[in-house]
Every structure is written in structure tokens, then in C-alpha cells.
Amino acid sequence: MLNDLRSRHLSGRTGGQVAVCSAHPRVLAAAAARAKEGGDLLLVEATANQVNLSGGYTGLTPADFADRMTRLAAEKGLPAEQILLGADHLGPHLWRHLPAMEAMAHAEALARAYVAAGYQKLHLDTGRGCADDPRDHLPLESAAQRAACLCRAAESAARDVCRQPPLYVIGTEVPAPGGALGRQGVVTVTDPQDLSDELTAYEEAFNRAGVNQAWERIIAVVVQPGVDFDNHRAAAYDPQAAAALSAFHTQLPTAMTFEIHATDYQVPSALKEMVRDHFILLKIGPCLTFALREAFFALAHIENELPGLAHPSNLMAVMERLMQTHPEHWNTHCHGTDQERYFLRRYGLRDRIRYYWPRSEARRACERLMHNLHRPIPHALLKQFLPDLVGAIAGGALPATPEAILQARVRSALQPYADACRGHAHTA
Incomplete structure (x- = not known):
């Protein structure tokens, strides 16, 4: 112990x-x-x-x-x-x-x-x-x-x-x-x-x-x-x-x-x-939720490329809107121009976005994303947006499901x- x-x-x-x-x-x-x-x-x-x-x-x-x-x-x-x-x-x-x-x-x-x-x-x-x-x-x-x-x-x-x-x-x-x-x-x-x-x-x-x-x-x-x-x-x-x-x-x-x-x-x-x-x-x-955010955003990019989705999650836009509406968790940690602050809200290593995942709007968008990707994901999109995991997926070691992908990215960190x-x- x-x-x-x-x-x-x-x-x-x-x-x-x-x-x-x-x-x-x-x-x-x-x-x-x-x-x-x-x-x-x-x-x-x-x-x-x-x-x-x-x-x-x-x-x-x-x-x-x-x-x-x-x-x-x-x-x-x-x-x-x-x-x-x-x-x-x-x-x-x-x-x-x-x-x-x-x-x-x-x-x-x-x-x-x-x-x-x-x-x-x-x-x-x-x-x-x-x-x-x-x-x-x-x-x-x-x-x-x-x-x-x-x-x-x-x-x-x-x-x-x-x-x-x-x-x-x-x-x-x-x-x-x-x-x-x-x-x-x-x-x-x-x-x-x-x-x-x-x-x-x-x-x-x-x-x-x-x-x-x-x-x-x-x-x-x-x-x-x-x-x-x-x-x-x-x-x-x-x-x-x-x-x-x-x-x-x-x-x-x-x-x-x-x-x-x-x-x-x-x-x-x-x-x-x-x-x-x-x-x-x-x-x-923060490095663990940063890895989770990476995986969520990769899946959101995959979702954006899939044809025929009637109700996309718009996850990245939802998270940006939440952070703009409730700036108290990032505004003293992200400095610079408007463009620089936008970048840090998404990609800063301090991962201030982690404060927003528990909010109901974020949870709904995440679950919509999970629902939309609960289907075969084209290999080309896995290769494009998840190159570190595509080998394990292709070899059968990792299921090609959004939940398995999220878990794998956190575990790798x-x-x-x-x-x-x-x-x-x-x-x-």
C-alpha cells in the first residue's frame, strides 16, 4: 500500500x-x-x-x-x-x-x-x-x-x-x-x-x-x-x-x-x-482529460464526414458555446488575442474544457455523438482521424466503437x- x-x-x-x-x-x-x-x-x-x-x-x-x-x-x-x-x-x-x-x-x-x-x-x-x-x-x-x-x-x-x-x-x-x-x-x-x-x-x-x-x-x-x-x-x-x-x-x-x-x-x-x-x-x-478531448474531437470530425446524419451532435460547437457562455473556468487562464484564446480553449494543455463536460448540454452532445457513430466507421476515416489506433482496430485488438476508442486514448495517456x-x- x-x-x-x-x-x-x-x-x-x-x-x-x-x-x-x-x-x-x-x-x-x-x-x-x-x-x-x-x-x-x-x-x-x-x-x-x-x-x-x-x-x-x-x-x-x-x-x-x-x-x-x-x-x-x-x-x-x-x-x-x-x-x-x-x-x-x-x-x-x-x-x-x-x-x-x-x-x-x-x-x-x-x-x-x-x-x-x-x-x-x-x-x-x-x-x-x-x-x-x-x-x-x-x-x-x-x-x-x-x-x-x-x-x-x-x-x-x-x-x-x-x-x-x-x-x-x-x-x-x-x-x-x-x-x-x-x-x-x-x-x-x-x-x-x-x-x-x-x-x-x-x-x-x-x-x-x-x-x-x-x-x-x-x-x-x-x-x-x-x-x-x-x-x-x-x-x-x-x-x-x-x-x-x-x-x-x-x-x-x-x-x-x-x-x-x-x-x-x-x-x-x-x-x-x-x-x-x-x-x-x-x-x-489534465493530461487524461486532454486525451479524452482529443478522442472526442477526432470522433466529431469523423461524424462531420459521414453522409446522411439527420441530427449531428455538433459537439465542438456545443463546447465552444458553453465556454463562451460560462467563461469563469478559462478566462483567467487563456490569454492573447481572440483567436489565441479560442485556440487555448480547445487545445491548451491546461485543458480548461474539462470543467464543461459535466454540463447537461455537453453530456447530451456526447451521447448524440456516441449514437451517431454506433455504426461501422469507414476505415479511411479511422486512418485519417485516429492514425494511432487504426492498426489495433484493423487487427481486431480494439473494437471500432466510439466508447472503445475513447477508453483507448485515455489508457494510452x-x-x-x-x-x-x-x-x-x-x-x-
């Missing part, structure tokens, strides 16, 4: 764990099918923005999301013991427009709800400020104290519902959800001395809050080994730049290892190097992460 990842590395073996941070049911279904086939643990994490007591942008509460995941896994034949649910970015950030005390009250209520719904891994993300905090930088002591308060709420909830207390992830070096690579494209690697100071502050805060017994269940600290992405590119992992941070892994306390956010779009060789260098918990999300996380003995 997750609490032995560090010990495996210290004993001379590698291996890690990918965390699927997505709420799209087709992404989750593909992840469950891949875990079933590989016999791997499926770690799925819902972000506080996606899933919260108000429903988030998915319309789901923690209990709703847990029920959905249980149902999807059962449909794919994935045993319950191979699934672990986590809560990502759990903290006051969602209510940052409020004073800290009020924002933390909301965050603590959400932490209790996640625990009550059976989530076993909580990322305590308290490094950013609220309305009455200093604007330039939240003091480390404040971030640590707030994480300890969230932990105390979660521990109390576990006792109240007679559940096993959860595992935790701490740290302040957390990229903003969805990619936060700056304009210069430079990512600063976490300084080991800063990390040491941070861990000391967190341990003291946990002791003061009376949750020192939970300190042993902190399985990871979020660090920055030099990877992130924006709309246009991903910063590639550089083992030399991260060498000092990697070496600090042996000095981490208890069962703690490194958790890395925004690892989306890293190439397979970089992922293997990251896991080798003890950056073990790899979180991804997920597979390099699963491959990198498979353990093996060091050979150096």
Missing part, C-alpha cells in the same frame, strides 16, 4: 504510485479497467474544487463521488481492495475570499465529509492565504497550524464514524491545480534546507494541536522537483537539477516520501527517472505513468 513506498526505496527497490486526479466518469472507467488488467492499486483523488459539500463543478459531494467510483470499478470488475480514494487540495483555498477563520471552518467540514465517505488519503493544502492574510506570503507557521487543524477535524470524524484514520500528505510547495508554469518557463526546485525547516514547523504544529499520533501516518510531503506545465508546454524533468532534493529522501521522517503534482505531459523516460530518484507519488489529471511506477531492483 502507500505507507510502504519509502521503505521499498530505502531497501534498494524502486516503484511508485500514480494518482488519477479526475472526476470524468470515462477517465475513471479507463483507469479502473487498466488497474484491473495490471493488478495495480487504483488511487483516485477528487479535488476540493471538483467535489465538495456544495457539489463543486461536477455537482458531486464526497459521498456521491465515492458511490460513482464504486459503481464504475464494479462495472470493470476491479475488486474493492484495489481502490483507494483520496482528497486533493483539501484546505481553505476554495473559500480564500473569506477571512481565514471562516474559510477554515468550511475546509474542516469538508475534511470530515471526506473521511465519513471513506476517503483514506487527505492532501492538506494550506499554503495559500485567505482574505485577512498577508498578501505577499503566508507564514510557514500559519500554514502548518492550519494543516494540523484540518488533521484534527479528520481524526475526530474517523472516530465518530468508527473508520480507520486516514493517511496524510503535507507541504506548502504545491503548484496551483491545473498547471502553473510561469511565462519564463522556469521551475524552482525545492531547497532541501527549506524542506527541513518546513517539516520541523509541521511537526511542532501537529504536536501543539494534539494530533502527534497522526504524524506517523503522514506518508508524503509535496515537493517541486522541477516539473510543471502551462497551456503551451511542460517543463521537463532534469535529474541533475533535482539531485540534492532527491538525496534528501533518506532524511525524511517516519514513512514519508515525496509527492509530486503537475506531472502531466512528462515523457516516459522522464517519468522513470523521477520514480528512480524517489519522486514516488505522481499526480496527474495513463500507461507511461503506470509503467514508471512498477517496482524493480536497482541495477546501478
Whole structure:
């Protein structure tokens, strides 16, 4: 499980764990099918923005999301013991427009709800400020104290519902959800001395809050080994730049290892190097829905070329209309001229379109597309718009159905992460 990842590395073996941070049911279904086939643990994490007591942008509460995941896994034949649910970015950030005390009250209520719904891994993300905090930088002591308060709420909830207390992830070096690579494209690697100071502050805060017994269940600290992405590119992992941070892994306390956010779009060789260098918990999300969007758009192009359709889905036009009508999920993430913003809404690596798939208009258009393509698709159109899959389809390894095509594209994005996380003995 997750609490032995560090010990495996210290004993001379590698291996890690990918965390699927997505709420799209087709992404989750593909992840469950891949875990079933590989016999791997499926770690799925819902972000506080996606899933919260108000429903988030998915319309789901923690209990709703847990029920959905249980149902999807059962449909794919994935045993319950191979699934672990986590809560990502759990903290006051969602209510940052409020004073800290009020924002933390909301965050603590959400932490209790996640625990009550059976989530076993909580990322305590308290490094950013609220309305009455200093604007330039939240003091480390404040971030640590707030994480300890969230932990105390979660521990109390576990006792109240007679559940096993959860595992935790701490740290302040957390990229903003969805990619936060700056304009210069430079990512600063976490300084080991800063990390040491941070861990000391967190341990003291946990002791003061009376949750020192939970300190042993902190399985990871979020660090920055030099990877992130924006709309246009991903910063590639550089083992030399991260060498000092990697070496600090042996000095981490208890069962703690490194958790890395925004690892989306890293190439397979970089992922293997990251896991080798003890950056073990790899979180991804936008790259999976980006792959899903690619497949949906390819199918929409195929649909446009088919003659005689009485009711086309017009999927791409529907998604553009939704994003124009409800710009709050992309307008601060897509910059430039009107033409450039149009391009980024569709093809930006931050994949802001993922916020719109749960809307009823989008769901109807997707299902109309599925219906329209539930027929033999001409080989020429498969070759034109899905060249990466046409060989598998022609050879009979992949059904030429729209659902199978969507699943295959998501799995192809997920597979390099699963491959990198498979353990093996060091050979150096």
C-alpha cells in the first residue's frame, strides 16, 4: 500500500504510485479497467474544487463521488481492495475570499465529509492565504497550524464514524491545480534546507494541536522537483537539477516520501527517472482529460464526414458555446488575442474544457455523438482521424466503437505513468 513506498526505496527497490486526479466518469472507467488488467492499486483523488459539500463543478459531494467510483470499478470488475480514494487540495483555498477563520471552518467540514465517505488519503493544502492574510506570503507557521487543524477535524470524524484514520500528505510547495508554469518557463526546485525547516514547523504544529499520533501516518510531503506545465508546454524533468532534493529522501521522517503534482505531459523516460530518484507519488489529471478531448474531437470530425446524419451532435460547437457562455473556468487562464484564446480553449494543455463536460448540454452532445457513430466507421476515416489506433482496430485488438476508442486514448495517456511506477531492483 502507500505507507510502504519509502521503505521499498530505502531497501534498494524502486516503484511508485500514480494518482488519477479526475472526476470524468470515462477517465475513471479507463483507469479502473487498466488497474484491473495490471493488478495495480487504483488511487483516485477528487479535488476540493471538483467535489465538495456544495457539489463543486461536477455537482458531486464526497459521498456521491465515492458511490460513482464504486459503481464504475464494479462495472470493470476491479475488486474493492484495489481502490483507494483520496482528497486533493483539501484546505481553505476554495473559500480564500473569506477571512481565514471562516474559510477554515468550511475546509474542516469538508475534511470530515471526506473521511465519513471513506476517503483514506487527505492532501492538506494550506499554503495559500485567505482574505485577512498577508498578501505577499503566508507564514510557514500559519500554514502548518492550519494543516494540523484540518488533521484534527479528520481524526475526530474517523472516530465518530468508527473508520480507520486516514493517511496524510503535507507541504506548502504545491503548484496551483491545473498547471502553473510561469511565462519564463522556469521551475524552482525545492531547497532541501527549506524542506527541513518546513517539516520541523509541521511537526511542532501537529504536536501543539494534539494530533502527534497522526504524524506517523503522514506518508508524503509535496515537493517541486522541477516539473510543471502551462497551456503551451511542460517543463521537463532534469535529474541533475533535482539531485540534492532527491538525496534528501533518506532524511525524511517516519514513512514519508515525496509527492509530486503537475506531472502531466512528462515523457516516459522522464517519468522513470523521477520514480528512480524517489519522486514516488505522481499526480496527474489534465493530461487524461486532454486525451479524452482529443478522442472526442477526432470522433466529431469523423461524424462531420459521414453522409446522411439527420441530427449531428455538433459537439465542438456545443463546447465552444458553453465556454463562451460560462467563461469563469478559462478566462483567467487563456490569454492573447481572440483567436489565441479560442485556440487555448480547445487545445491548451491546461485543458480548461474539462470543467464543461459535466454540463447537461455537453453530456447530451456526447451521447448524440456516441449514437451517431454506433455504426461501422469507414476505415479511411479511422486512418485519417485516429492514425494511432487504426492498426489495433484493423487487427481486431480494439473494437471500432466510439466508447472503445475513447477508453483507448485515455489508457494510452495513463500507461507511461503506470509503467514508471512498477517496482524493480536497482541495477546501478
